[in-house]
Amino acid sequence: MKKITVIGTGYVGLVSGGGISDFGHNVTCADIVESKIKSLQEGEIPIYEPGLNSLVERNVTAGRLSFTTNIDKAIQDAEVIFIAVGTPQGENGEANISAVESVARSIGKNLNGYKVICTKSTVPIGTGDRVCELIRESMPENGEFDYVSNPEFLREGSAVKDFLWPDRVVIGATSEKAFEIMRDVYSPLYVNEKPMLHTNVATAEMIKYAANAFLALKISYINEVANLCEQVGADVHQVAKAMGQDGRISPKFLHPGPGYGGSCFPKDTHAIAALSKKKGTPMNTIDAAIITNNNQKKRMTEKLLNLVGGDFSNKTIGILGLAFKPNTDDVRESSSIDMIQAILEGGGMVNAFDPIANESMKLFFPNLNYCDSWETACNNTDAVAIMTEWNEFRGLSLGELKSIMKSPTILDTRNILSMEKLKEHGFKYDNVGRIKAL
Numbered sequence: 008m009k010k011i012t013v014i015g016t017g018y019v020g021l022v023s024g025g026g027i028s029d030f031g032h033n034v035t036c037a038d039i040v041e042s043k044i045k046s047l048q049e050g051e052i053p054i055y056e057p058g059l060n061s062l063v064e065r066n067v068t069a070g071r072l073s074f075t076t077n078i079d080k081a082i083q084d085a086e087v088i089f090i091a092v093g094t095p096q097g098e099n100g101e102a103n104i105s106a107v108e109s110v111a112r113s114i115g116k117n118l119n120g121y122k123v124i125c126t127k128s129t130v131p132i133g134t135g136d137r138v139c140e141l142i143r144e145s146m147p148e149n150g151e152f153d154y155v156s157n158p159e160f161l162r163e164g165s166a167v168k169d170f171l172w173p174d175r176v177v178i179g180a181t182s183e184k185a186f187e188i189m190r191d192v193y194s195p196l197y198v199n200e201k202p203m204l205h206t207n208v209a210t211a212e213m214i215k216y217a218a219n220a221f222l223a224l225k226i227s228y229i230n231e232v233a234n235l236c237e238q239v240g241a242d243v244h245q246v247a248k249a250m251g252q253d254g255r256i257s258p259k260f261l262h263p264g265p266g267y268g269g270s271c272f273p274k275d276t277h278a279i280a281a282l283s284k285k286k287g288t289p290m291n292t293i294d295a296a297i298i299t300n301n302n303q304k305k306r307m308t309e310k311l312l313n314l315v316g317g318d319f320s321n322k323t324i325g326i327l328g329l330a331f332k333p334n335t336d337d338v339r340e341s342s343s344i345d346m347i348q349a350i351l352e353g354g355g356m357v358n359a360f361d362p363i364a365n366e367s368m369k370l371f372f373p374n375l376n377y378c379d380s381w382e383t384a385c386n387n388t389d390a391v392a393i394m395t396e397w398n399e400f401r402g403l404s405l406g407e408l409k410s411i412m413k414s415p416t417i418l419d420t421r422n423i424l425s426m427e428k429l430k431e432h433g434f435k436y437d438n439v440g441r442i443k444a445l
């Protein structure tokens with residue numbers, strides 16, 4: 008059992024802290040935000056993430072997980088320190104690492120003997136060197152440490168599962184000793200024979216960006232294929248299915264939609280694109296994925312505009328789904344933001360409903376008519392747009408929907424509704440890249 012401190016109790020820090028304590032280690036999660044730590048100490052989890060509440064609760068009860076604002080002590084007491092603070096997108100597209108730098112200085116000041124310092128936050132390639140430099144500058148004479156990069160691959164909505172049952176664990180470490188310590192941290196996974204990759208620090212940092220940017224690229228690719236399908240009378244679902252049957256392509260992340268959102272793909276694609284330019288090897292493929300994604304969001308607003316006869320003014324639109332994907336209350340970079348913006352700019356009104364993300368969207372649009380059910384949101388509307396594929400929208404009764412709308416018009420940006428049923432009920436509809444029912 009190791010003594011571990013995780014600094015930063017955001018999404019990544021909390022899931023990692025909970026997960027590592029579940030492996031049997033003694034974990035302290037530290038943060039400078041007092042209100043956050045206070046609520047965590049009172050058993051309140053500040054984010055919505057399936058399974059996180061019970062993960063935290065069972066490890067707190069077992070005495071393996073605790074929360075503190077005393078960062079200095081948390082550093083002094085630990086053998087391994089995880090840096091899991093935010094790295095928001097800076098003005099030039101590069102990630103802003105000032106929080107990571109400030110944690111590095113605190114670690115240096117409190118380095119009372121050998122420790123492994125491990126970065127989990129997604130950081131620009133080369134950050135490892137910077138963190139080591141800052142620790143060395145501020146550490147006492149007896150300070151001794153090894154640096155490790157251990158990127159996270161957590162999807163919101165299934166982050167707990169991704170942490171406890173990962174596809175792989177990447178450990179970027181130049182020191183064998185540090186690698187062995189990290190192997191001990193993740194030993195339950197090792198027993199389960201999860202592949203653990205030992206790389207150098209820059210390679211580990213690169214793996215994270217390369218993986219996320221590739222997935223973003225894959226989504227943008229299938230979205231462009233979908234758009235072309237619409238022009239040539241092909242069906243993107245059949246195209247994607249057959250593409251995915253080729254083992255070299257795989258069927259995952261080939262679902263067309265309104266453009267990717269969230270806190271990772273948009274930020275990470277911008278960061279790797281900016282870095283590649285800075286290093287003189289621009290990644291044109293990633294630039295293209297970013298442009299395509301912006302265009303896809305815009306294309307959805309144009310589809311809706313066409314459905315309502317080219318004018319949003321005085322029209323009431325029901326927006327079903329605000330989160331950037333199901334099972335999260337995160338609305339960052341969600342395509343529903345672009346959709347709502349376009350409707351409001353066009354003089355329309357919005358009834359919005361998300362099973363859990365209404366509150367989050369209020370930060371972006373405080374004055375929408377937020378509703379507590381899809382029925383209320385669709386009542387008396389001129390059109391409805393499905394923006395997130397929540398299960399409850401998959402099964403909504405089209406008969407009931409039609410009976411409460413002013414005009415039965417629907418844009419299904421997630422391709423979750425049956426076109427045959429839409430036709431049967433007399434809906435005017437559109438979706439992404441599918442052959443319409445005749």
Ligand code: UDX
Binds near residue numbers: 161265266332
């Ligand atoms: C992502 C990565 O998957 C994860 O490994 C990483 O470390 C953090 O970023 P996340 O942003 O939580 O996770 O969501 P993800 O499930 O990857 O979806 C991202 C976006 O792509 C969503 O807007 C989703 O709707 C969209 N998407 C995904 C598609 O449009 N089509 C697909 O086939 C898959």
